[in-house]
Amino acid sequence: MRSSLLLLGLERSERQKGVNPMKFIHTADLHIGKVVNEFSMLEEQKHVLQQILTIVKEEKADGLILAGDIYDRSVPSAEAVVALDQFLREATKLGIQIFMISGNHDSPERIGFARSILEDKGLHIEGMIRGNMNPVAMEDEYGTLNIYMLPFAKPAIIRHLYQDETIVTCEDGVRKIIEESGIDANNRNLLITHHFVTNTGKPPEQSESESNLLLGGAENVDASVFEAFDYVALGHIHGPQRMGRDTVRYSGSPIKYSFSEVFHKKSVTIVELKEKGNVTISVRSLVPIHDMRKIKGTLDELMKEEVYSQADVNDYLHVTLLDKQELFDPMGELRSVYPNVMQITFEKNERKEHENSVSIASTQNKTIYEHFRDFYTSVAGEELDGEYETCMKAVIEEIGGDIG
Numbered sequence: 001m002r003s004s005l006l007l008l009g010l011e012r013s014e015r016q017k018g019v020n021p022m023k024f025i026h027t028a029d030l031h032i033g034k035v036v037n038e039f040s041m042l043e044e045q046k047h048v049l050q051q052i053l054t055i056v057k058e059e060k061a062d063g064l065i066l067a068g069d070i071y072d073r074s075v076p077s078a079e080a081v082v083a084l085d086q087f088l089r090e091a092t093k094l095g096i097q098i099f100m101i102s103g104n105h106d107s108p109e110r111i112g113f114a115r116s117i118l119e120d121k122g123l124h125i126e127g128m129i130r131g132n133m134n135p136v137a138m139e140d141e142y143g144t145l146n147i148y149m150l151p152f153a154k155p156a157i158i159r160h161l162y163q164d165e166t167i168v169t170c171e172d173g174v175r176k177i178i179e180e181s182g183i184d185a186n187n188r189n190l191l192i193t194h195h196f197v198t199n200t201g202k203p204p205e206q207s208e209s210e211s212n213l214l215l216g217g218a219e220n221v222d223a224s225v226f227e228a229f230d231y232v233a234l235g236h237i238h239g240p241q242r243m244g245r246d247t248v249r250y251s252g253s254p255i256k257y258s259f260s261e262v263f264h265k266k267s268v269t270i271v272e273l274k275e276k277g278n279v280t281i282s283v284r285s286l287v288p289i290h291d292m293r294k295i296k297g298t299l300d301e302l303m304k305e306e307v308y309s310q311a312d313v314n315d316y317l318h319v320t321l322l323d324k325q326e327l328f329d330p331m332g333e334l335r336s337v338y339p340n341v342m343q344i345t346f347e348k349n350e351r352k353e354h355e356n357s358v359s360i361a362s363t364q365n366k367t368i369y370e371h372f373r374d375f376y377t378s379v380a381g382e383e384l385d386g387e388y389e390t391c392m393k394a395v396i397e398e399i400g401g402d403i404g
Contacts, residue, residue, distance in 0.1 A: 028235030033080030068103025068194030
């Protein structure tokens with residue numbers, strides 16, 4: 001394999017002339033087959049995978065990195081398997097090297113199926129941890145670049161592999177594998193891994209669509225563990241971000257998978273590696289078929305043409321309704337204009353805890369009317385007045401209550 005990769009590097013040099021850095025497209029957390037609020041994301045995923053292939057061609061990349069959570073479930077649907085197969089088939093036709101690892105959502109055995117056969121096609125897969133990492137070596141004008149792949153594994157698996165009872169956390173396990181793999185920090189090294197990486201204990205910015213790996217902080221792996229690597233391509237967190245230094249990065253997921261991600265700018269990370277320690281990072285944006293947005297207003301307001309014509313009505317929406325009265329089938333009415341409404345909430349139900357709690361002291365010496373007024377305010381989010389207040393006072397007086 002190494003000799004064929006060396007040939008690839010020489011051909012690239014002849015083709016492009018001059019000194020060119022090794023270039024990779026880094027993405028992760030495809031979650032192919034994911035369903036969000038009963039909406040299949042498969043067409044969105046196919047759309048963005050085609051964009052990634054286009055970026056690979058336009059950037060004249062040498063490699064594509066898929067850093068885990070390839071599928072959304074350990075047993076993916078047939079449609080999800082077909083979508084990945086088509087994507088990888090097209091990617092291999094580009095003459096690039098592809099590096100793919102499993103994440104916590106994947107089945108290591110399924111991801112790693114036929115790995116030895118696929119290497120001949122330039123597709124390098126690590127579904128499960130097998131012990132020490134063996135790098136894939138790529139050659140360019142700057143020399144050798146060693147690419148290491150470290151899929152997600154629980155500490156118990158690594159503890160068993162090395163027969164080391166001191167391995168309790170993910171960081172213990174990752175550190176053990178790196179130490180035992182004999183990595184020379186003087187060489188150019190790139191690592192692909194799928195873990196919950198922290199920066200001196202500070203966690204990454206998370207979203208609702210990510211699942212916890214382990215409990216009690218055992219999932220944490222500090223970025224300092226990766227000092228031997230020029231670039232660390234991370235998967236698991238859906239928002240693109242650096243962890244400590246610029247060259248330890250989450251690419252983020254290619255599309256939005258929860259409403260906590262509405263402000264994310266989805267992209268792929270472009271990594272160029274020159275001589276040792278010289279790494280350039282940039283991003284290319286990804287555009288979905290339908291965006292994921294939040295909108296707010298009364299039902300009548302949101303159904304007006306001057307409102308819904310301002311944006312794509314086919315976007316995936318979380319709608320917050322400001323109506324005070326009960327509504328009949330608001331979801332059905334909204335979907336007659338906005339077909340991809342995923343969630344509805346009512347602002348009157350979105351109360352802060354301190355607004356919903358009333359201390360015992362504050363309830364003493366209050367009249368029936370005052371109790372009801374406070375209750376109404378906590379539920380409706382506004383003061384009791386006008387017609388509602390007059391009606392309530394009349395009812396309380398009729399039963400002989402004190403209105404104060």
